[in-house]
Amino acid sequence: MWQQIIVAVIVLVALMHFSAKYLPLAWRQRIVYTLGKRGFNEARLAKLFKTNGGGGCGDGGGCSNCGPSSCDTPTDATTHKRVIKLHVQR
Incomplete structure (x- = not known):
């Protein structure tokens, strides 16, 4: 009995880690919205x-709902992009 409960907790923690790390932003936002409607703390x-949690430029909706000054400044997500250079041999 206790072993099954412990395994279930470990599986749930692993699922939460996978969801937070690898799911697309739109899916994660939908999960937060759905669980928030069910009574969980949305923040x-x-x-x-x-x-x-609150909307704005970083919510994936673009810059339509924020002022032009906040969209012109680079955020942490745009300053830490990595470039992979491919060398094609023919």
């Missing part, structure tokens, strides 16, 4: 799933 869920 905590947004922090856990690494999404913006």
Whole structure:
């Protein structure tokens, strides 16, 4: 009995880690929204799933809902992009 409970907790923690790290942003936002409607703390869920809880430029909706000055400044996500150079041999 206890072994099954412990295994279930470990599987749930692994599922939460996978969801927070590898799911697309739109899916993570949808999970936060759905669980928030069910009574969970939306701010905590947004922090856990690494999404913006309040909207704005970083919510994936583009810059349509924020001012031009905030969209012109680079964020952490845009300054840490990596480039992989491919060398094609023919």
